[in-house]
Each structure stands twice: as structure tokens, then as C-alpha cells.
Amino acid sequence: MSSIADQLQSAIQSPGVPPLAFGLAFVAGAGHAVTPGHGKSLAAAYLVGSRGRIRDAAWLGGSVAVMHTLSVLVIGLAWTFLSLSDVIGMADLTRWLQLAAGLLVIGTGAWLLRRQRHHHDHDHDHHHERPGILLLGASGGLTPSPAAFLVLVTGLFLGRAGFALLLVLTFGLGMAVVLFGVGLLAIGGSTVVTSGARTHALLRRAARVAPLLAAIGITLFGAGLTAVAAIQLM
Template sequence: MTVADQLQAAIHAPGVTPLAFGLAFVAGAGHAVTPGHGKSLAAAYLVGSRGRVRDAAWLGGSVAAMHTLSVLVIGLAWTFLSLSDLIRMQDLTRWLELAAGLLVVGTGLWLFRRHSHSHASGHSHDHHHDHGRRPGLLVLGASGGLTPSPAAFLVLVTGLFLGRAGFALLLVLVFGAGMAVVLFGVGLLAIGGSTVVTRGARTHAALRLATRAAPLLAAAGITLFGAGLTTVAAIQLTA
């Protein structure tokens, strides 16, 4: 039995099972570990924007918040507004993936413009980067959490049907916390690696060049990745 199946069984069981919250956390962490959930984008953004620990926390938190909101809105619409009569879940997911891809493209272009301006002016605008970094973090986080996990969605819908909406919502919140912890950890690793390279750049010319090019390369990579996500989603929608 998979973790998702165990969560479904927990919804049917009487009372509030503490083990269910542990399973929800593990399921959320596992969901974040699977390919295509923004880990590479998060790392690229934090390296390219010279992020700090609090930026990694903001990114992980925004993904979790957006994922919880997405599951909640779609689950309520699916259960009470007959959304299932209007669109198949597969098609809805593809539309959300298309929107997420466009958000990523927008974030990448915004980053590229900021860093291009910084290079052209000849200095880094560190103070302004501190204040201007957060909008990009939130948009990238929103794109990462826009498409809901099928497991979290089924848990919420099942809870709504069984009259255990509060318990189901708590499980979805814990699921999002599991995602946030994994992405926060990825962010810390990216920041740590970037710090090591930056320190080495003080004595190595090649590393110094790499640190100067990293922001633009990260912005270009994010833009291309978003373009790929958008293209794939568009092809699937028209197939």
C-alpha cells in the first residue's frame, strides 16, 4: 500500500490518527523530491539572485502555501460547484501547468532584465536586490505549487464527502509542510554551494568570471525551462 493509499484509509478511520500526519508529511516531501517540482528552478534562482537563508525559507513557504490554496480551491469547486462536469481533471492539470510555465518564463525574463541592467551599470545594486528579490521568489513559488498533488487532492475531496473536512485540510497543510522542508533544504544546499564558489573567486580568476556570469546564466536557464514547460503543456492541450 502506498503512502497515498494509507492517507485515504486514514480519512475513513474514526478519530484523528497521529500517524496520518506523519504520512502526510512524508507524502509531501516525496512529492517535492519527484522530478518537475521546482527544485532546479529554486536552486537556479537562489544562486542567480545571490539568495540568503531567509530567501530559501520564503521560496519553500510560498510553494507550500500555493499548493495548499490550489488543492483547497479545486477541491471545493470539484465537490460543491460540479467542476468535474465542466472539465476533466487531466485537462485542468494541463491548464495549470501551462499557467505555471508562463509564470516561470516571466520570472526568468524579469531576472534577466534586472541582472542585465546591473551588469550594464557596472555594479551589483546589492541593496536593491535585497528588496527586489522577494517578488520573484513569490512568483516562482506560486508556479511551483500551482499544480496540486493528486494524493493531496483526493485526501481533501474524500474528507469533504465524508464530513471530515477539517481533518482532511490539516492533512493537506502538513503535506505542504513536507514540500516546504524539502525545497528549503534544496535552497540551503544551493546557497551553500554558491557561497563556497564566491569565496574561491577571490583567489581564482576562472571562478570570479563564473560568479559574474552565474546570475545571467541562471536567468536564462529559468526562462528556457519555463518555455519548455509551457510548450509541453500547450502541446498536450492541443493533442
């Protein structure tokens, strides 16, 4: 990953606009998404807990990519032009962002728990309600990738802000594709369990309990993430 980031920075500094840079940015984004701690398990648990559909997986991947791009852009601009580095170090800023992400994950879990509690009273389709997707997407993209951040800041310093922003957007697209694929796998597995539940009592119980367990797991994970970030800040 570090070598890809170095190559992206070299591409920013070169006078031409090599198409290879966009391929590298996409691969770097996909690689960032598959590393531990970037919301894959939460995305899968959310889609199971909310009985998600393919379009929900697309919304989730897209929201993570959009939030990641916005966080990189806002922090990069503040770091370059507003002397944010004089106010707070990158390590402390990352911890504050992780704290905010943890709170958003708790909010997502609480929303899922509330949804499960009322599910037996409301059997109609709730898939048009997407606050959980937006909350989880925001939490997953809130902490920017160091590689994407360095690419944008380098581009701003060298006067190639437009090119750098396109690379960051491509980076986010790579993340979105991976998370969308994870979502499809989660939905496919959930569908298999639900279909088998019609004929197997054990699978029927699993299909009933899985959404509740997913909601509880997301809430506990958010609480843990928040606690770790708070301890580090103290």
C-alpha cells in the same frame, strides 16, 4: 507514494484521528517534492541567479507550500460542490495549470534577466524585492498533488473537511522543508564559489556568469513547459 496516499485516505475514513496520519502527510509532501519536475532545479537556479540568502530560500519553500495548499483547496471545493468535474476533466485541468505555471516561470526568468542587466548599475541590496520568489513559488505549487487532492475530496465527502485540510497543510509543510533544504544547498554552493573567486580567476568568471546562465535557464525551461502544455491542450 501511492501506498502513502492510500494510508492517508484510510486515516480520513477512520473514526479516530491517528497522529500517524500527520507523519504520513509530511512524508508524502516531502516525497512529492523530491520527485522529478517539482521545481527543485528552478529553485536552486533562482537562488543562484538572484544571489539569494537563507531567508530567500525560506520564502521560496513557504510560497510553494502556500500555493499548493490553496490550489488543492480551491480545486477540491470546486470539484466537490460546484461540479467542476462536469465541466473539465482532471487531465485537461492539470494541463491548463501547467500552462499557467510555465508562464509564471517565464515571468520569473524575465525578471531575473532584467535584474542582471541592471545589476552593475545598482550595487545596493535588492533582497527586499521578492517578485521573483513569489512568481516561482506560485508556479511550483500551482499544480496540486493527486494524493493531496484525493485526501481533501475524501474528507469533504465524509464530513471530515477540517481534518483533511490539516493533512493537506502538513503535506505542504513537507514540500516546504525539502525545497528549503535544496535552497540552502544552492546558497551554500554559490557562497563557496563566490569566496573562492577572490583568489581564483576561473571561479571569478564562474561567479560572474552563473547568475546570468541561471536566469536564461529558467526562462528557457518556462518556455519549454509552456510549449509542452500548449501542445497537449491542442
